[in-house]
Amino acid sequence: MDSFTDTEVGGWEARAERYSGRVRTFITETDPGALAVVALSMGSLLLAFAGFLSASPLAAVPFGVFVLSTGYGWVRHQALIARAVTFAMTTVTLVTLGLIIAFIFVESAAAFRYESVTVFGVSVPGLGMFVQTRWDAVSDPVRYSLVPMIHGTAMVTAIATLVAAPLGVAAALFISEIAPPAVREAVKPGIEVLAGIPSIVYGFIGFTIINPWAGEEFALNGGSTYLFVGIVVGLMALPTVVSVAEDALTSVPDSMKDGSLALGATEWQSMTSITLPAAFSGVSAAVLLGVGRAIGETMAATVMLAGVQKIPEPITNVFYGYETLTSLIAANYGNASGTQESALFAAGVVLFVTVLSLSVASQYIEARMRQRLGGERT
Amino acid sequence: MSRATQNALVREDRGGYEAVAASAVGLSGVVFAVGLATLVDIVSITTPVGNGTLSVALGAALLGLGLGTSGLGLASRLGYVDASPQPSAGVVAATAFAGVWFVIGAFAAQEAGLGTPGWLAIGFVSGAAAFLLTALRREDVGSTLPAGSVAVLFGVALVTGFAGPGWERVLVGYNATLFGDTVIPVVTMVASLLTGWAAAKSYGGFGARGRNIGAYVLIYLIVLSILAVLVGLLAFVIIRGLPGLLNGVAVGGDQLLRWPFLTNGASLLAEVPGVFPALIGTVWLVIGAVLFAVPTGVGAAVFLSEFAEQGRFTGVVEVATNGLWSTPSIVFGLFGAAFLIPRFGNQKSLIAGMLTLGFMLLPLVLITSREAILAVPDEYRDASAALGVSKWETIRSVVLPAAIPGITTGIILGVGRIAGETAPILLTTGGGVLPGRSAAPNVLGGFQLSASPPFVTNPALLEATSALPYQLYALITAGLSGNIEDPQQFAWGLALTLLLVVLLFYAGGIATRYYFRKKLHQ
Numbered sequence: 001m002d003s004f005t006d007t008e009v010g011g012w013e014a015r016a017e018r019y020s021g022r023v024r025t026f027i028t029e030t031d032p033g034a035l036a037v038v039a040l041s042m043g044s045l046l047l048a049f050a051g052f053l054s055a056s057p058l059a060a061v062p063f064g065v066f067v068l069s070t071g072y073g074w075v076r077h078q079a080l081i082a083r084a085v086t087f088a089m090t091t092v093t094l095v096t097l098g099l100i101i102a103f104i105f106v107e108s109a110a111a112f113r114y115e116s117v118t119v120f121g122v123s124v125p126g127l128g129m130f131v132q133t134r135w136d137a138v139s140d141p142v143r144y145s146l147v148p149m150i151h152g153t154a155m156v157t158a159i160a161t162l163v164a165a166p167l168g169v170a171a172a173l174f175i176s177e178i179a180p181p182a183v184r185e186a187v188k189p190g191i192e193v194l195a196g197i198p199s200i201v202y203g204f205i206g207f208t209i210i211n212p213w214a215g216e217e218f219a220l221n222g223g224s225t226y227l228f229v230g231i232v233v234g235l236m237a238l239p240t241v242v243s244v245a246e247d248a249l250t251s252v253p254d255s256m257k258d259g260s261l262a263l264g265a266t267e268w269q270s271m272t273s274i275t276l277p278a279a280f281s282g283v284s285a286a287v288l289l290g291v292g293r294a295i296g297e298t299m300a301a302t303v304m305l306a307g308v309q310k311i312p313e314p315i316t317n318v319f320y321g322y323e324t325l326t327s328l329i330a331a332n333y334g335n336a337s338g339t340q341e342s343a344l345f346a347a348g349v350v351l352f353v354t355v356l357s358l359s360v361a362s363q364y365i366e367a368r369m370r371q372r373l374g375g376e377r378t
Numbered sequence: 379m380s381r382a383t384q385n386a387l388v389r390e391d392r393g394g395y396e397a398v399a400a401s402a403v404g405l406s407g408v409v410f411a412v413g414l415a416t417l418v419d420i421v422s423i424t425t426p427v428g429n430g431t432l433s434v435a436l437g438a439a440l441l442g443l444g445l446g447t448s449g450l451g452l453a454s455r456l457g458y459v460d461a462s463p464q465p466s467a468g469v470v471a472a473t474a475f476a477g478v479w480f481v482i483g484a485f486a487a488q489e490a491g492l493g494t495p496g497w498l499a500i501g502f503v504s505g506a507a508a509f510l511l512t513a514l515r516r517e518d519v520g521s522t523l524p525a526g527s528v529a530v531l532f533g534v535a536l537v538t539g540f541a542g543p544g545w546e547r548v549l550v551g552y553n554a555t556l557f558g559d560t561v562i563p564v565v566t567m568v569a570s571l572l573t574g575w576a577a578a579k580s581y582g583g584f585g586a587r588g589r590n591i592g593a594y595v596l597i598y599l600i601v602l603s604i605l606a607v608l609v610g611l612l613a614f615v616i617i618r619g620l621p622g623l624l625n626g627v628a629v630g631g632d633q634l635l636r637w638p639f640l641t642n643g644a645s646l647l648a649e650v651p652g653v654f655p656a657l658i659g660t661v662w663l664v665i666g667a668v669l670f671a672v673p674t675g676v677g678a679a680v681f682l683s684e685f686a687e688q689g690r691f692t693g694v695v696e697v698a699t700n701g702l703w704s705t706p707s708i709v710f711g712l713f714g715a716a717f718l719i720p721r722f723g724n725q726k727s728l729i730a731g732m733l734t735l736g737f738m739l740l741p742l743v744l745i746t747s748r749e750a751i752l753a754v755p756d757e758y759r760d761a762s763a764a765l766g767v768s769k770w771e772t773i774r775s776v777v778l779p780a781a782i783p784g785i786t787t788g789i790i791l792g793v794g795r796i797a798g799e800t801a802p803i804l805l806t807t808g809g810g811v812l813p814g815r816s817a818a819p820n821v822l823g824g825f826q827l828s829a830s831p832p833f834v835t836n837p838a839l840l841e842a843t844s845a846l847p848y849q850l851y852a853l854i855t856a857g858l859s860g861n862i863e864d865p866q867q868f869a870w871g872l873a874l875t876l877l878l879v880v881l882l883f884y885a886g887g888i889a890t891r892y893y894f895r896k897k898l899h900q
Contacts, residue, residue, distance in 0.1 A: 055721045060832030079770035083685055089677035090686070090695055093744065096737050097698045103716040104709065170600040178597060187601060189888045192791070194608050196884040197877065198798025200847045201615065204873050207854055209614075213419075219555035235607065268590040289704060296706025298801040299847075303854050319554035326708045326801070333715070333805050348712040352705060359704040363697060 034077035038084045041069040045088060049095075104352060108345035110338075111144055129346060135309035137340040144343035146350060148311045152226065152324040153295055159230025159318065160237055160294035165287045167234075168241025172286070175242070176249040177271055195239030203303040206232050211304060224306040224321030232304070233297045241290035248282020248366075249275060251373065281369035285362035292358040296351060298326040307331050325351050392583070395450070395459045399581035402446050403595065406574030409439050410567050410599075417563035424543045424559075433543055433558070436566050437536025443573040444529030450580040451522025462585035463517035472512035475524040478568070480505030482531065517584045521592075525572035532569045536562065571599075615870070615877055622864075622871020626650040639871055643815030644862055651862040653872050655818040659728070659809065659845035660879065662821055664797050666732025667739050672789055675743030679785075682744075683751045684773050703741040710738050711805035718806060726842040728819055731807030735796045742795065746788020750781040783894030787887050794883030798876060800847040809844030811852040812860045819843050846876040 027035065044065035051059025073081035115128030130150075134143040171191065175184055210232070211223030218225075252275050260270040276283065305321045309328070312320035323331075325347045336344055415421050416432065427435040454461040466472075483504025487497035512520040535541045545558035578595040582588035626638040626649065642652030678695075686692050714734030722730050754777050762772040810817060824838030844852075853860065853869045862868055 052721060057830070057832045060834070064833075079768060082770055082773075083681070086677040086681035086685065089674045090681045092674050093678060093695055093699050093702060093740065096740065097702055099717060100702075100705070100709065100713045104712055107712075107716045167600055167604060170597050171604055174597050174601045178594065179601075187605065189884075190605055190608055192888065193612075193881065193884055194604070196791075196794050196798070196880050197611065198800070198847055198880055200798070200800040200850050201873050201877055204850060204854060204869070205611070205614070208858070208869075217557065217560045219557070221553055238604070266586045266590040268593045269586055292704045296704070296708065298706065298708040299851065303851065314551060317552050319549070319552050326706060329708050329712065330801055330804060333711075334808075345712055345716070348709050352709045355704055355706055355709075356701050359701045360697060363700055 030080065031077065034073070034080045037069055037073040037077060038080055041066055041073055041081065042084055042088065044069060100352070104345050104348050108342055108349050111340075111342035111346040114339050114342075115144055126346070129343075133311055137336070137343075142339075144339070144346070146325070146343075146347055148309050149323050149325045149328050149347060150350070151311050151315070152305070152322055153326070155226040155318065156230045156233055156297075156301060156324055157291060157294045159227060160234035160297075161287070161291055163231055163234025164237040164241050164290045164294065168238050168286065168290060169245055169283055171238075171242045172245035172249055172283070173271060173276075176246045177267070177275060191239050191242050194235075195243075197236075199236060199297060199299040200303070202232050202236060203300040206300055206304040218319060220319055222306060224304060225319050226321045227318040229301055229304045229321055229324075230318070232300050233294050236297055236300065237290040237293040240293045241286045244286035244289055245279075245283045248279040248286060248369065251282065251370075252278045253373065278373065279369070281365045281372075285365045285369075288358050288362040288365070292355045292362075295358075296326060296355050298330050302327040302330040392459055395453065396581055398446065399450055399577050402443060402450065402577035403574050403581060405439065405443055406570040406577060407599075409436060409443065409570040410574065412436065413563040413566035413570065417560070417567070422543075422559070423562055431543065433536055433541075433562055434539070436562070437533045439533070440529045440566065440569050440573075441533030441537060443570065443577075444526040444531075444533055446526075447522050447529065447573045447576045447580070448526030450577060451518045451526070454518035454580060454584065455516065459583075461518060461580070461583040462587070463583075464585055465516060466514065467512050467517045467520035469513060471521055472509045475512045476505040476509035478528060478572070479508035479524065482528070517588075518580065521579055521584070522576045525576040529569040529573045532565050536566075541565075571596075574599075612877075615874055618870040619872075619874025619877075622867040622869075623874050625867070625871070640875070643817065644812035644860070644868075645814045651812070651868055652815075653846065653849065653875055654815055655813040656809075656844045656846045656849040656872070657875065657879075658818040659807070659843040660797060660847075660876075662728060662819055662843070663731050663735055663803065663807070663845055664793055666729065667735035667796055668789070668793060670733060670736030671739035671743050671792075675740050676747045676785060678744050679747035679751055680773060680778070683748055684769075684777065699741045699744050702737075703745065706801075707738065707799050708801040708805075710734055711802040713737070714802055714806035723840045725840075726806055726808035727840045728807060728821070728843040729839040731803045731843070731845070732839075734802045734806045735799060738799065738802060739792050739796050742792035743785075743789055746792070747781070747785045750784025750788065751777060753784060754780040783890065787891045787894075790883050790887035790890060794880050794887065797883060798847055798880045800851050803845055803848050804851060807845060807848065808842035809848060809852075810842075811844075811849065811856050812862060813844045813849075817844065846872065846879065850876060 044062040047062035048059050048066055051062060070081060070085060111129075112126035116123045116125045117127040117131060118124070119127065129144060129146045132143065133145050133147045134141070135145050135148055136143055171187075175187055175191075179187060206228065210228050211225075213223075214220060214225055214228050215223030256274055256278060257270050260274045261267070265273070301324045305323055305327050307327065308322045310322055312322060328347050329344045333341070333344055412421070412432075413436070416423050421432065423431065423433040423436070425432040453459050454463060480501045484497045484501030486504075487500035492500065508524045512524055514520070515523075532541075541558060541562060543558045543562075545561070547556045548554075549556060575592050575596055579588040579592040582591035623639050626636065628636040638650035639652045640657060641654050642650055643654050644651040682692050682695060711734065714730055714737075718730040718733055719726065758776050758780060759772055762776045763769075767776075819838045819841065821836065821838045824836040826835050826837070827833060828835055850869065850872050853865065853872065858865050858869055860868075
């Protein structure tokens, strides 16, 4: 254990040493004028960002300095300034993700504090959102349970996955393995167009056509159902599954498939015993991403669901459609204030954490698949 | 495997058998299509066909299909035709049949008035029986008999009128009722799917070749259904939306083209209410998002693939980018509301929406640009470096031009996606439900200089503005009513306009890809 820590520290020190050495060489080898311009440009950008964060109108001043110094640098020392500016642009992704996390967590803090529950003498903030089922922002007792919405999201996502996963994988198999080139060139853009139809258009069709139809066809009390919201959301998640799964299937080397075909296997045998197993992790990553899309789908759920924060009886009843996490936020954000608004951010936190975990998990799975197919070892 | 090849080579006298199987597949397809048409109310199941109704005719067809499919399997089992079945139809088929037969058994038990333990038990028994029959018997019997008997059962139920148009069952406790005109089409579709698959397998003589054909039939059906849904959706919105969109269009006269729906605002006074402010709002939102996200995304892609060493930093950025890509749009909306709105005048504003959509567009641009830059062959870079060109010059004049097609395609597809986004602008941009023409943002004319920081202001950017997707949402929540003539028609016209705007971007993106690919292969 000790030696392990020592090497760690030693490694870290050595790295720092090497790094500072590189920086020193870089500074001595670079034109001091260029260095000054880059420092001014990056420093003023940092200052402008800090000013913007503190909501100061003065942020415009360093931003102006940044624009001017970068413009000057672009003319005189283009290579260096381009490198610095593109680096700054790269950090925007990280900064955005960091800001999203920081802001939605800070805004949700009040609701988490309000819903604290004491367990064994320890007050656990936010636990009250998950251990009881009452969401009522108006009448006493005011409680903000997310359980009904989590249940709604789970129902919709489960139905959507049942639609999107088998159909998506079948369509991906068709595009990557079965279709003749001419058909593929027609089907692929078709699936892309399906991804392009705005969710509010789906929602509009759902609201004006599907809901009344379902209400009549099943003699429902109102037309909102998790069943049909789930089917619509599944249709919307389908293109994600198709395109990611198709990428995974295409990345299986042709030599593997050809070997199987040369042994006399039929195409379907090669698919089920060679291509699909080899691409299994990529295909499951595709399904995971599709699940993520379904969880985050907002507008169709918002306009098609009833907007009631309850759990239906019995709990598996797909003929009720009450509320999902996303529709809760979209439908209530404008009218909410104080702790209720904060509770909407808490719903956002649950959504964000879930979908981000799914995304990271699917990336991990994909990375493993690439390593395996590339013949590298972890 | 060797058996399959042998039989495929020496297969004789299967002409009649194959013809029967092929016509069973065809008939299954027809029955499936008719079932679908009745489900979406294109035809009613009470339509008279011959002496009975469509319901009875479907029943007769299912009966025939069921008997035919079972016959195909038995003919092979008894050795009348040369087929190459395997010892078992496999666990996947067995599980599927077990599911179908569980439902049938459970339903029959409920009809007989048994309680929950009773129907669970009966359902389980019949499911298990189907599973064992499929998994343990030879493939020709295992895959045809369970499918054929489902069709026979449903066919008999329909022909005898046990289940017909007037059939209904209340789902106690579920607040729902199942009616014949919903259940019969669904049941018909399931049964025809099963017989179609089984018949396709027997057409191929079971075994590897039969499975190949059976699977292909199912996959082709799935892809056709997806495309049918797509075409149906587009056609539906177009047919419903065209009257609103083309309301009052005139060519010639004092103007070259009058298109009031796109150039008018909404008001009682306007002859034809239009979506002009929302259209302009969407255009500015897209422009703002592109101005923010495209340089940032492309710059980051250049840094990641050309300057940075592949290591922990690029790995983290990649994970963060993919994480941003899959972040739900409503979370971006919450973020915009919490972060941007307090910094731009504490109210919903155009610029807050622009930046929020920009944040959403950023990962799309970054991912596609990076792919495009990585796809530029290293020979290009090496050749340029061999000529003594500096690294940055190489990037600027060799790598980027070669990557432009991919980058452009990515940008256009990304823009198409954010142009239709509603959730983020719902929380950040807002605007009126039916804005008049004067509510259209005048961004270009709105810039003002001032003596105090931030020196440049633009009130047009700081106002709540309507956009196409938001206006559609607002109309829906207002219950499709408002101070205009025929709000319903207006809303469909609006939906079509939004769809066309988005599809134009997609068509543009796809066309760009084809154009450059063709040029590349010349």
